[in-house]
Amino acid sequence: MLLKPPVNVLNIQRMSTEDGPGLRTTLFLKGCNLRCAWCHNPESIDARPVVQWNKVRCIGCRSCNDVCQNGALRLTERGIFIAAENCSLCLDCVEECPSGSLNVKGEDFEVEKLFTELLKDRAYFGEDGGVTISGGEPLLQPEAVTWLLEALKKTGINTALDTAGLVNTDLFLRALQHADLLLYDIKLMDDAEHRRHTGGGNARILDNLVKAAPFLKESGKRLWIRTPVIPGATDSKENIRAIAVFLAGPVGDAVERWELCAFNNLCLHKYESLGRDWAYKDTALVTDQAMNELLLLAASELKSSGIELHGTGSTRSTSTSEE
Ligand code: SF4
Ligand code: SF4
Structure with a gap:
C-alpha cells in the first residue's frame, strides 16, 4: 500500500x-x-517553501531588513536579497512588511x-x-x-x-x-554537456525513456517530447540532430509529438523576486531563421517516423536581429 x-x-x-x-x-x-x-x-x-519579494509593491521601508535575526535578508541597491540557505522560514519579515511585498511560495x-x-x-x-x-x-x-x-x-x-x-x-x-x-x-544528448548545463547526467533519463517506450506503445498512452531551445546550450545542430536520431530510433514507435520550445526570458522577474542572479538575463530570443533551420533539420532526420514536429514559443525576426 x-x-x-x-x-x-x-x-x-x-x-x-x-x-x-x-x-x-x-x-x-x-x-x-x-x-x-x-x-x-x-x-x-x-x-522547501521560499520567501519571495515583489519589487512593484515594495516601498523600501527596511522593516524586513531590520527584523531578520538570521542575516538571511538584506536590502541591496538592486532590491531585497534573500539567502535561502540562511532563511529559517520564521516568516517575521512577511508579517512585518507593511505593503505585502513578501510572501511564501x-x-x-x-x-x-x-x-x-x-x-x-x-x-x-x-x-x-x-x-x-x-x-x-x-x-x-x-x-x-x-x-x-x-x-x-x-x-x-x-x-x-x-x-x-x-x-x-x-x-x-x-x-x-x-x-x-x-x-x-530531452535537453542534450551529450552527457558531458548535459552535466555542464543541467548539473546532472543524461544516461538515466534516456534509459528510462527506452524502458517506458514499449509499455507506452502497447497501452496506447501518449508521449510528447519537449526540448528547450536555449542559445549556447541546446541549440546546436549537432544536438538537435542527435535527439532526432534517438527519437526516430529506439523510442520512435511510442513518440507522438516532439516540441522544440524557443527560449524566452519571461521568468527574469522570478529571479529578481528571489534575489538571485540569472545567467540568461541578457540573452536574446532565438531568431526565427535559427528556429526554422532547427525545425527543418529535425524534420529531415525524423523522416517517415510519423512523429509530429512542433516549434513553440516566441522568436525574433531575423531582419530585426540584423539591424
Ligand atoms: S523568513 Fe525569517 S529568516 Fe527568512 S528572511 Fe524572513 S525574517 Fe529572515
Ligand atoms: S518590509 Fe516590505 S515594503 Fe519594507 S523594504 Fe521590506 S519588502 Fe519592502
Whole structure:
C-alpha cells in the first residue's frame, strides 16, 4: 500500500493550455534534482517553501531588513536579497512588511485535500483536458504523485505527467501506469554537456525513456517530447540532430509529438523576486531563421517516423536581429 505523505505544492495553475491537450489544471510541485542554468521556474527548485519579494509593491521601508535575526535578508541597491540557505522560514519579515511585498511560495497539502481541490476544475476539462502534474521534478514525491494520478484516473479525469526523467526507474514506471500522457524533456544528448548545463547526467533519463517506450506503445498512452531551445546550450545542430536520431530510433514507435520550445526570458522577474542572479538575463530570443533551420533539420532526420514536429514559443525576426 502506498504511503501518502503531504505534497509540497508550488502552485495550482488553472485553465492552462501549455501542458498537454485541451484545457488543463497544472499542479506544480516543489523540489528538483536538476539545476538547468536557464530554469524558468527557479522558485520550484528548492523542496522547501521560499520567501519571495515583489519589487512593484515594495516601498523600501527596511522593516524586513531590520527584523531578520538570521542575516538571511538584506536590502541591496538592486532590491531585497534573500539567502535561502540562511532563511529559517520564521516568516517575521512577511508579517512585518507593511505593503505585502513578501510572501511564501510553497505549501504542504494533504494529498486527499489536493485531490478534492483538483476535482473542482473538472467542469472545464471537456473531452481533451485534464490534470497535468509537473514541477520541479514531480517524481521526487513518487508516492503522492502516483496516488493522485490513480485517484484522478479512477474518476475519469485525463492525466498527464511532466517529468525530466532523472528518477528511479521502478517508481517512474509505476507512476506511468496511471498517466494518459507523458511529457518528457530531452535537453542534450551529450552527457558531458548535459552535466555542464543541467548539473546532472543524461544516461538515466534516456534509459528510462527506452524502458517506458514499449509499455507506452502497447497501452496506447501518449508521449510528447519537449526540448528547450536555449542559445549556447541546446541549440546546436549537432544536438538537435542527435535527439532526432534517438527519437526516430529506439523510442520512435511510442513518440507522438516532439516540441522544440524557443527560449524566452519571461521568468527574469522570478529571479529578481528571489534575489538571485540569472545567467540568461541578457540573452536574446532565438531568431526565427535559427528556429526554422532547427525545425527543418529535425524534420529531415525524423523522416517517415510519423512523429509530429512542433516549434513553440516566441522568436525574433531575423531582419530585426540584423539591424
Ligand atoms: S523568513 Fe525569517 S529568516 Fe527568512 S528572511 Fe524572513 S525574517 Fe529572515
Ligand atoms: S518590509 Fe516590505 S515594503 Fe519594507 S523594504 Fe521590506 S519588502 Fe519592502
